[in-house]
Amino acid sequence: NMADNEINLNTTVILERNSVLKAVKLVANKVIVFEKLRFKPDKAVGCNYGTVFKVTLTPQRSSPWCKRTIANGEMEITDQDLDSLDTNADDAQGKDNRSLVDTHGKSQTIKRENILEMKGEGATGEEIVKCLVENSSSFNEKTSFSQNKYLKKKKKKYLSYIRIQRPNSRLICQLYQEREPAKICNMRMETMSQILTAANIKHGCNVGVVETCSGVVLGSVLEKLGGKGCVVNLHNGESPPNLFAISHFNFPEPDSDKSDNDITMDTVSEQSNGCDKTKGDNDIKVSGKKRRENRLKHQQRAWGVLENKLLDAVVVVCKFHPTPILLCLLDLQLSRPFVVYSEHKEPLMELFVRLSISGSAINLQLTDTLTRQYQVLPERTHPHVMMSSGGGYLLTGLKITNS
Structure with a gap:
């Protein structure tokens, strides 16, 4: 068009x-x-x-x-x-x-x-x-x-x-990488592309996202969905973290409403332990009846996806320790991928061992991506002098049953 x-x-x-x-x-x-x-x-x-x-x-x-x-x-x-x-x-x-x-x-x-x-x-x-x-x-x-x-x-x-230029996930990730890399956990844009590829994000799938990257990861997932599918945004604490970057994507109103699928990690833990999942529904503090009804409808849909184990992928990109977060969200469909990003490899090594012992995942891979940029000019081709030394670490795998 x-x-x-x-x-x-x-x-x-x-x-x-x-x-x-x-x-x-x-x-x-x-x-x-x-x-x-x-x-x-x-x-x-x-x-x-x-x-x-x-x-x-x-x-x-x-x-x-x-x-x-x-x-x-x-x-x-x-x-x-x-x-x-x-x-x-x-x-x-x-x-x-x-x-x-x-x-x-x-x-x-x-x-x-x-x-x-x-x-x-x-x-x-x-x-x-x-x-x-x-x-x-x-x-x-x-x-x-x-x-x-x-x-x-x-x-x-x-x-x-x-x-x-038109905003997209590549430019927005590059923007944060150059201006405020700490807000996106020092993640580079090639790492973002690996996350979306390893998680097999595509049109119409259901994705669980835990991120503290100002909404860059959440916006990139929504962009890949293309307006069809469901994103369950899980967060720590009573209110979701800053998701300001989502406003840069110019999503239409129905897509931007998907960011209302916010559920706290504490409530997910209570559900997995057999507690009442509707505990947090009555604590929603929003102004306006219509906004409150829409938020409740989105949360009920998100709860249905989690309760019926309909997640097609789980993406974790946050500053917290990833082991308890992923183990809490590992009830996704069989043979479905999960991707965990961390600035440091030690937390991912611990998670790698836990998943290997539990037998709940296969094809586990812990990778480190080094992308070197080059200046390509006649008789002046050489690597860039100033560039980041690392782009973090990725742990990927597939969910299986241990029975």
Whole structure:
């Protein structure tokens, strides 16, 4: 559907600039601040996701407490490819660096004050970069690699191109990984893909989820279900943890209501011990009769899935010890998968031994994924210098009967 690929107001989008991501909600006539750019998103409405926009500065007023001019930008559609910003704008290439002399910054005659003055006059990023190259006494003496590196650095600083992308589990996981990795238990996006694959999450299945990752795992499971199926969100304590990331996925109302399938782990333990499962139903504190009825209906459906052992998969990604959590939820259908993630391998080793002794699972695998990113350029292919050392550990297996 072409309409689903259009950018609309009151929806969350992913902004990308210089490999930096940010999730924002588009509101009419509201200024967005992103990577030192200020602009209104109104002109992006109706365009397709993936469109690249150029933000042109339009100075409006001067701040009394700062010498710099506060400016709002105007968005313009451009055919610029963000991946080609490191191309060389000048054909002049030096052979080597033997003639370069350290001038302690004196090779560049354009100063910061001149650049601020050019910005105040409305100069574009291309004009500023061109001026910097023309006024650099050492640029033409650099090697081609040094020239490209210099141009790439200046273009990323002064060119104001942004791309608006549709939110998905990969981008949202990458966003949290770069900005707040502790909120998703330092999990990388390739680990997330392994979790969804090992748990065999597909359209129409019933999944039990225990997570403390701000809703990233829960939202990824809902995205894979495609609007059909059931997700039982289990949590510790009386109220569910922060699930703010679910709002980034732009789920329709029926799908977002599935997050009401919240059940506490204490109540599940009481049910497994033969206690009354309806104990927590009367303690629901919500405003509005309709909301209360919908929440109760969702919880009753979730209880039915647990009571009748209709779970097709169990996913545990949390900061707590996974052994008591998984043993409490292992009453799923036979030959169904379960996946447990932990930042450390010791808790998973203990769980591995418990499951092996009990004989309630087979095909147990404890894995550690190391993904190394590479820069691939002519004569400059090498691993990235700065990257995370580990992406956590996964324990996967299949449920069987021990009788």
